[in-house]
Structure formats: C-alpha cells, structure tokens
Amino acid sequence: MTLADLIARSGAGERGLESRAHRLAFADFARFSALGADLGALAGRSVILHVRDMALAAAALIDLDGLASRIVLCPPGWGPEPLAQAAERAEADAIVHDRLVPPLQLPVAVQAALPMRTRPAVKPAAQATEWVLPTSGTSGPPKLVVHTLETLAGALTDAPPQQWATFYDIRRYGGLQIFLRALSGSGSLRVSGGDESVEAFLARAGEAGVTHMSGTPSHWRKALMSGEAHRLSPDYVRLSGEIADDAILEALREQYLNARIEHAYASTEAGVAFTVGDGRAGFPADWIDRPGPVALRVVDETLQIRSARRALRFLGGDAPALADAEGFVDTGDMVELRGDRYVFVGRRGGIINVGGAKVHPEEVEAVLNAHPAVRASRVFARKNPITGAIVVADVVLLPSAAQVGLEREILEACRGRLPAHMAPTRLRFVPELPMTDGGKLARHG
Amino acid sequence: MTTRSTILDELQAVAAEQQKTLKPLRDDLPLMESGLDSLCFAILVARLEDTLGVDPFASVSGAKFPTTVGELVAFYQAAADKAAA
Numbered sequence: 001m002t003l004a005d006l007i008a009r010s011g012a013g014e015r016g017l018e019s020r021a022h023r024l025a026f027a028d029f030a031r032f033s034a035l036g037a038d039l040g041a042l043a044g045r046s047v048i049l050h051v052r053d054m055a056l057a058a059a060a061l062i063d064l065d066g067l068a069s070r071i072v073l074c075p076p077g078w079g080p081e082p083l084a085q086a087a088e089r090a091e092a093d094a095i096v097h098d099r100l101v102p103p104l105q106l107p108v109a110v111q112a113a114l115p116m117r118t119r120p121a122v123k124p125a126a127q128a129t130e131w132v133l134p135t136s137g138t139s140g141p142p143k144l145v146v147h148t149l150e151t152l153a154g155a156l157t158d159a160p161p162q163q164w165a166t167f168y169d170i171r172r173y174g175g176l177q178i179f180l181r182a183l184s185g186s187g188s189l190r191v192s193g194g195d196e197s198v199e200a201f202l203a204r205a206g207e208a209g210v211t212h213m214s215g216t217p218s219h220w221r222k223a224l225m226s227g228e229a230h231r232l233s234p235d236y237v238r239l240s241g242e243i244a245d246d247a248i249l250e251a252l253r254e255q256y257l258n259a260r261i262e263h264a265y266a267s268t269e270a271g272v273a274f275t276v277g278d279g280r281a282g283f284p285a286d287w288i289d290r291p292g293p294v295a296l297r298v299v300d301e302t303l304q305i306r307s308a309r310r311a312l313r314f315l316g317g318d319a320p321a322l323a324d325a326e327g328f329v330d331t332g333d334m335v336e337l338r339g340d341r342y343v344f345v346g347r348r349g350g351i352i353n354v355g356g357a358k359v360h361p362e363e364v365e366a367v368l369n370a371h372p373a374v375r376a377s378r379v380f381a382r383k384n385p386i387t388g389a390i391v392v393a394d395v396v397l398l399p400s401a402a403q404v405g406l407e408r409e410i411l412e413a414c415r416g417r418l419p420a421h422m423a424p425t426r427l428r429f430v431p432e433l434p435m436t437d438g439g440k441l442a443r444h445g
Numbered sequence: 446m447t448t449r450s451t452i453l454d455e456l457q458a459v460a461a462e463q464q465k466t467l468k469p470l471r472d473d474l475p476l477m478e479s480g481l482d483s484l485c486f487a488i489l490v491a492r493l494e495d496t497l498g499v500d501p502f503a504s505v506s507g508a509k510f511p512t513t514v515g516e517l518v519a520f521y522q523a524a525a526d527k528a529a530a
Contacts, residue, residue, distance in 0.1 A: 355483055385502035386487035411462075420463060425488045426495075 001149055002066030006184045017189045020196045022055035022114050032116035034059035040122045041108050045094035046070040048087050051112050052098055054170055054193040060096050060112045067122055070130040073171040075437050085141050089316040090132055133173055135268045144315035145268045153180050154309035155272035165190040165205040167215030172438050173268040174241045178214050199228040206231035214238035216439040217248045221376040229255050240264040242440050243344045243362050246281045247369035269322055270329040271309025282343035302348060303335050304328040354421040355387035367417050368393060371410050373401035378433050378441055393424040396433060448525050449518050455492050459485050472515030499524040
C-alpha cells in the first residue's frame, strides 16, 4: 500500500488538498509530480524532506511514498544543524528542498516546486517506504521515530464524505492522521501553516464547507479566543496531542451545538490508542486491560500501550528500545483513577516538586481553566529558596473578564479546589500563551 | 511603606490565605512557632522578592538564617540596604 493506492481506493474525483497558497488535485498525481524530471533519482534513497509550504510537503510525500526507501519528515523551521544530525542518523543520501541552494550537502538534491511538472516513469521501491517522524523531546536532540504507511494508517476506518481541515502541520503525527483520513476518504483537506492567522484559516475553512476539524486543545482555545470560531459549522470536532480538560470540551460544545466532539489519545511512538466521545475528560477505567487490538495498562501511574499501530523503532545506533519485551510503549503520560474514570494528570517529566510534594502543571491548569473568566493557562515552577519551587501561572482571560480583583478571586478558587502546595501562588495575566510548532502549549521558555 | 511593615503585612496576608492562625507578631516570636508552615514561608519569600526586589535567602553566604520575626525583618532590612548601596 502507498499513498497513491490510498487515493485510488476511494477515487481521486474532484478531491484535493488546499493550503493558503496552493491547491493540489489528487487526480493530477497520476501524470504530474512536484519533483519533476528528477523524481527517478530518489528511487531507493533515504530522503530528507525539508520544505516550507504544507501543500508542497504533501505533494512530495505522495511522490516519495513507494519510491524512496525512507522519508524523514523534517519540520519547516529546522536549520542546518538539526538537519545534519537527522541526516546522519537516518543515513540520508538525498534531500528534497524548496530553496535555490540545498540547506544540506547530500549526494542527491532535488528541488520541489508547485505547480507540478510532468511525472517521469519511475521504478517503485521493493519494500515499503519507512516514514521517519522526529519527536520534540524536552531536552536533547529529537528522537527519530520509524513508521510505515501501514502502522500510520492503522486507525483509519471507512468514513462517509468528510471535508477535513486541521490546525496541525501534516508532518506531525496528529496532522498526518488527518492527511491520511482525507486521502483515503471521499473529501478534501484544508491546511494552514505559514503565517496565516487563525482567524483567516477559520474563515477559509468555513467558506470551503469544512465538516471535520482537528487540532490540539491549545489550537482550539486560540480558535475560540479569535472571535472567528463561528465561521465554522462543523459536524465533528477532534482534539488530540494534549490533555483535553472539561473546560475546553464544554466551551467547544457551547460553540458548536451540532458537532460531535471527540478527544483522541495518540503518541508518535504508540500510535492512535483510542478516541473518547462521551464529552468528558479522561477515559472509562474499564478500558484498561480490555481485550482488543489496542491494549492499555497502567504501570507506576503511567499509561502504557500496545498495538499494531505502534512505530517500529527509533533510528540511531544508541537509540533506546521503543517498546518493552511484551511490546508495550511507556507513554510517560500519568493517569489517576477518579471514580469510574482514568484522567490524565500530566507528563512524568513535567512534575514540579514543592518541598517534596509533587505537582502536575496540567492538573492545576485544568482547575484554572474551569474558572469562568479563564480561557487558557500555563502553570510552571518558580524557584524558591524554602521549598525548591512554588507554583505560579500565566493566565489568558476571556475578553469579557474584568481584571479588577480577579487575581485574588482566581487564586482563592484554586485554593478551594486544590491542596495548598498545588494551588498557584501568583498569576500573571497575559494576552496569549506560547505554542510549539506542533501546536502544543510551550512549557519551556 | 517601611520594610518592616511590608513584611508584617505579607505575613498576615499569607496566614489568612493559607488559613493559618498566626501568633501575635512580636520580634522575639520564633518563626517555627508562628503558626506558618514552610509553604507559607516559601510564598512569603516570593512575595517579598516581588515587592522589595530582594531575596536574601537565595543570596545568603555565611550569614545566619533568621529564626525569629525580628531577625527576619533585620535580614531583609540588611539585604535591602545592601541592594540600595
């Protein structure tokens, strides 16, 4: 199976992919290529893919899958150093780029460009192409996670016509899932990217009649704050990539009365594990140890997952094992049993230590976000000579909120709902919170 | 506001927020018996860093840590004087 097969399976029809700058018709790939006459030079190569425009990246992926031995999906923002590191670990011998001069010297360099040019006849690869996705670790160089189209497409099911849009970059796992859904479904896909504002993207998606939209909770909070969320009238709203708390689920329900709202749990390493459609944060406790294609277990308060959608391995000689001997991936996401539900409380590595007591920033954020004046928040440690750290937060208020006396009121509400060491001790009201390229709340820096 | 009154006000405020019963703030009151726990002191030190612009606990070297309310005030007074000099 290749991306071209996925498109063919449900027919290219009038379908396509649209960024702000470009529109690709899936039907054109039979005769045209974004890589032009040089396409054949990439056969059997390990290819660094580094282009800025997302439509161009999509076109190159369709060209390369089934032809290259390996594609490394590099984020558009990468400079020469991370590119060189990834190329070394992926034993890359080719680069697909969009510059006049390739950003990295490799035996083969091919410039990708739109509009597409005539596709030369090429010999398909003998084996399935490896898809390599970098994951942004909190420290050190990114890990390179190896998938194939088969593991990536494991969660796809046949679906009725869907007009998709995503806030994600399609080169990230979460965005890639939507790209594959769009290719294998019967609709089109709208992507953002570049310097397009959230407002402009919502307007474009709304005009295009988008029915299905995905993003992280941070993306969605930003959309709700933009004042342009009403441009969209989706049938389906999907959240993934971060903890979906009750506050954001509730806010989306109020905004999109007719939409089905789901939050998905997935990681680049473990693949898509499950989606939750009952509108509540967390997931039913009896999903743990339940028989089925995706096995979930909780070890040391941390979620572990085994499924056929799992990545194959990390690239690099000294890379750690991706799964344990039984095939389980340790997600690093900590959960807590509350009644009949497991809720996500935070990342194992993100714990703040207040005088020996542990605090998950995400858990405090969920309480802050539940305050009627708060749209979004970022909880972090402030160094302290007495307890090592204390909890503080940056908070984005709803536009209607009056700031007078509000810090005191919100802090008090937190103290009423959290143990003393977890309650924030000071708030800073900010106009917006920093986001990573992957659309998640930037926790460092 | 003097350094002393700022510190005493913050002590009262933190105690109220954390629902601690504060003993009368006499200079010879030992901090450990004041009714505040270490989280309260952590919050106090952070607040005082914001209002007074100094954190003598973080920059202490060889100096004696304060053990009473009076010593705490003097500790901040000395740091504030040093910062101003």
